[in-house]
Amino acid sequence: MIPWQLPLAAVPEIKYYLFVQGLYPLIIIESIAAAAICLYGSYRSFSRWLMGQPIPIPDHLGARLANVLRYSFAQVKVWRHRLPGVIHSLIFWGTTLLLIGTILDAIESEITLRLFHARFLIGPVYLWFKLAMNIGGLMLIAGILLAYYRRARRITPNLPMGPMEHYMLLSLLTIAITGFFLDSVNTYAYRMSYMFPYDIVGYSLASLYRDLGITVAQLVPAYRAVWLFHMTLAIMSIGFIPYTKFSHIFVHGGLNVLYYRLEPPSAFRPVEDLQGKVERGEVVGATTASELTWKERLDLDACVKCARCTNACPAFASGKPLSPMHLVQALREAVHAGPSSKLVSDGPLAPEAYWSCTTCGACVRECPAMIHHVELITDVRRGLVSTGGAVPEGLSQALYNVMRLGNPFGFDPDERTRWMERVSTDLGIPFAEPGEEYDYIYWVGCNTAYDPNLRPVAESLLRLLKRAGVKVALLREETCCGEPARRIGDEYLFSENARSVGEALSRYRFKSLLVSCPHGYNNFKHEMPLYGVRFDVVHHTQLLSRLVAEGRIEPADASGIRVTYHDPCYLARWNGILEEPRSLIRATGAELSEMARHGADSFCCGGGGAQFFFDIKIGERVSKIRASQASATGADTVVVACPFCNSMFRSEAQSFGLRVLDVAQLLEGGRGALDQAPRGT
Numbered sequence: 001m002i003p004w005q006l007p008l009a010a011v012p013e014i015k016y017y018l019f020v021q022g023l024y025p026l027i028i029i030e031s032i033a034a035a036a037i038c039l040y041g042s043y044r045s046f047s048r049w050l051m052g053q054p055i056p057i058p059d060h061l062g063a064r065l066a067n068v069l070r071y072s073f074a075q076v077k078v079w080r081h082r083l084p085g086v087i088h089s090l091i092f093w094g095t096t097l098l099l100i101g102t103i104l105d106a107i108e109s110e111i112t113l114r115l116f117h118a119r120f121l122i123g124p125v126y127l128w129f130k131l132a133m134n135i136g137g138l139m140l141i142a143g144i145l146l147a148y149y150r151r152a153r154r155i156t157p158n159l160p161m162g163p164m165e166h167y168m169l170l171s172l173l174t175i176a177i178t179g180f181f182l183d184s185v186n187t188y189a190y191r192m193s194y195m196f197p198y199d200i201v202g203y204s205l206a207s208l209y210r211d212l213g214i215t216v217a218q219l220v221p222a223y224r225a226v227w228l229f230h231m232t233l234a235i236m237s238i239g240f241i242p243y244t245k246f247s248h249i250f251v252h253g254g255l256n257v258l259y260y261r262l263e264p265p266s267a268f269r270p271v272e273d274l275q276g277k278v279e280r281g282e283v284v285g286a287t288t289a290s291e292l293t294w295k296e297r298l299d300l301d302a303c304v305k306c307a308r309c310t311n312a313c314p315a316f317a318s319g320k321p322l323s324p325m326h327l328v329q330a331l332r333e334a335v336h337a338g339p340s341s342k343l344v345s346d347g348p349l350a351p352e353a354y355w356s357c358t359t360c361g362a363c364v365r366e367c368p369a370m371i372h373h374v375e376l377i378t379d380v381r382r383g384l385v386s387t388g389g390a391v392p393e394g395l396s397q398a399l400y401n402v403m404r405l406g407n408p409f410g411f412d413p414d415e416r417t418r419w420m421e422r423v424s425t426d427l428g429i430p431f432a433e434p435g436e437e438y439d440y441i442y443w444v445g446c447n448t449a450y451d452p453n454l455r456p457v458a459e460s461l462l463r464l465l466k467r468a469g470v471k472v473a474l475l476r477e478e479t480c481c482g483e484p485a486r487r488i489g490d491e492y493l494f495s496e497n498a499r500s501v502g503e504a505l506s507r508y509r510f511k512s513l514l515v516s517c518p519h520g521y522n523n524f525k526h527e528m529p530l531y532g533v534r535f536d537v538v539h540h541t542q543l544l545s546r547l548v549a550e551g552r553i554e555p556a557d558a559s560g561i562r563v564t565y566h567d568p569c570y571l572a573r574w575n576g577i578l579e580e581p582r583s584l585i586r587a588t589g590a591e592l593s594e595m596a597r598h599g600a601d602s603f604c605c606g607g608g609g610a611q612f613f614f615d616i617k618i619g620e621r622v623s624k625i626r627a628s629q630a631s632a633t634g635a636d637t638v639v640v641a642c643p644f645c646n647s648m649f650r651s652e653a654q655s656f657g658l659r660v661l662d663v664a665q666l667l668e669g670g671r672g673a674l675d676q677a678p679r680g681t
């Protein structure tokens with residue numbers, strides 16, 4: 001009979017505390033103790049995060065609650081990997097069902113029944129309730145067994161399996177199994193006739209007792225012992241949540257998602273009161289636990305050690321001394337050790353760990369706990385720069401060059417001007433003049449402006465724009481956009497740069513700033529606005545794809561040629577520009593072979609995060625790994641859309657027999673462009 005066909009009185013009511021009379025006061029004492037332990041642990045956690053600051057009140061509550069639904073309940077980031085997604089959902093939703101059931105049970109037994117002599121878990125409702133509890137328990141057990149299987153088979157590399165992970169899985173498994181045992185004895189005692197198939201597990205076990213000839217009376221002593229153990233384990237597991245990895249339910253699933261940034265993740269947070277800190281001679285960035293922001297300290301406690309960041313990290317893959325998961329864990333330990341503990345020391349906190357980061361953002365994209373590793377790393381870099389700590393010489397030199405010469409390489413600024421003047425004369429592209437109005441001012445970028453191998457990219461782009469009738473101008477005052485300074489950690493130099501660049505550009509009238517460097521794109525789009533410098537900005541692949549779509553540019557023919565495309569981290573991952581470069585490649589007729597890691601999951605070329613300006617000389621080159629991935633596609637041409645990627649691939653091209661071309665060059669020259677870019681140049 002299905003539940004709704006049953007008369008209300010047909011199913012026996014729940015007999016609460018059957019067989020466990022006398023043990024009830026013990027549970028009350030345990031519950032009070034657990035609540036006190038939990039409150040104290042929560043107080044300790046909040047004190048650690050806030051370190052004396054007031055708790056911030058979250059703004060834009062609607063958007064934040066939407067994030068909670070998306071990331072905590074729908075768990076969209078956890079589901080980026082299928083098996084962990086299945087496991088986590090089984091455990092999460094199984095536990096949630098059991099928890100809801102237990103709460104309903106407690107409400108009926110302790111409130112409605114005691115105060116009003118009223119029940120609601122009766123008749124058909126009770127049968128559905130039992131079914132849901134059975135499903136919850138089975139989901140939980142299946143999830144835990146799968147979690148052990150995943151670890152035993154090492155399906156996810158670098159996944160830790162320490163005492164804490166065993167404690168979490170085994171405590172849940174024990175609660176589920178003992179719960180089924182308790183349920184089975186109750187079913188056996190007074191409700192056998194109605195419990196199949198709703199209480200499927202309890203009924204099956206009860207049938208087994210019956211078949212084995214075990215009586216209820218024989219089961220009672222075991223029942224009492226298991227009940228006490230089950231309740232104690234469940235109550236104490238809740239009490240100790242703030243001290244165990246179970247805290248991620250509230251720290252990560254609750255607070256960290258609620259306080260998750262609403263601005264784009266690549267609008268890397270600026271330093272608060274920068275000017276004041278510089279004037280007072282205070283540390284800019286973080287060298288100790290107390291100098292991190294409260295949100296960064298919260299981030300550290302949200303980590304669940306899932307290893308996704310480390311498995312996606314190009315620095316780790318290339319053998320550099322950086323594993324984002326271990327860095328986060330080590331920083332967490334430092335914060336737990338006290339406000340004055342140092343953030344740079346040995347092991348995972350060695351200076352080289354911080355300097356190995358390419359700021360590619362793969363960790364940030366992967367992290368289901370919504371941790372922003374790049375901001376953490378950048379804050380410590382800032383601390384090192386500001387206190388004259390262990391900054392690699394190449395990076396100190398790059399900062400000096402930006403400050404003195406307006407480019408990180410140390411070139412004479414006149415070289416940029418001379419090349420620009422030649423381009424202006426040869427291609428008929430004017431320099432911006434006050435009073436004139438332009439569609440675009442082209443911000444060439446230091447890399448392209450000084451490197452003879454990259455200048456042809458800018459020249460191709462400008463020829464295409466001229467052909468399309470776009471009114472574009474060069475900027476005589478162009479200097480470094482400040483991005484390298486920000487990545488290295490000199491926030492003050494960056495802010496000064498942003499101010500002077502903003503002043504220079506605001507003398508002219510133009511609709512958008514055109515950039516061909518994704519780092520410059522991100523800087524103008526998301527970072528300079530943090531310092532009040534705002535211009536509409538477009539990447540050259542966006543503009544070219546629009547011009548091709550409008551029929552204003554006729555793509556050159558590259559049919560019959562097989563190419564692969566490398567997504568720059570700052571274009572694809574940080575800014576979601578994936579389709580435009582691909583549409584341009586397709587427009588030429590070239591055949592596109594994708595690398596295994598492409599799109600927003602791209603693998604870094606190794607040039608970002610200021611890595612371009614020094615060589616850490618540990619492990620393999622990231623560029624070599626990426627070049628081998630490109631080569632594995634069978635294509636002998638790598639199309640790029642970033643001057644940094646272009647240079648990094650060129651440095652590996654010889655060994656892998658690859659040609660390297662920017663999208664603009666392919667669009668302009670087609671097959672001919674390949675002839676001008678022989679393999680290994």
Ligand code: SF4
Nearest residue numbers: 313357358360361363
């Ligand atoms: S940003 Fe990239 S290089 Fe840096 S820690 Fe994250 S994954 Fe590794």
Ligand code: SF4
Nearest residue numbers: 303304306307309367
């Ligand atoms: S930082 Fe995020 S991705 Fe990395 S281990 Fe922790 S939770 Fe997982």
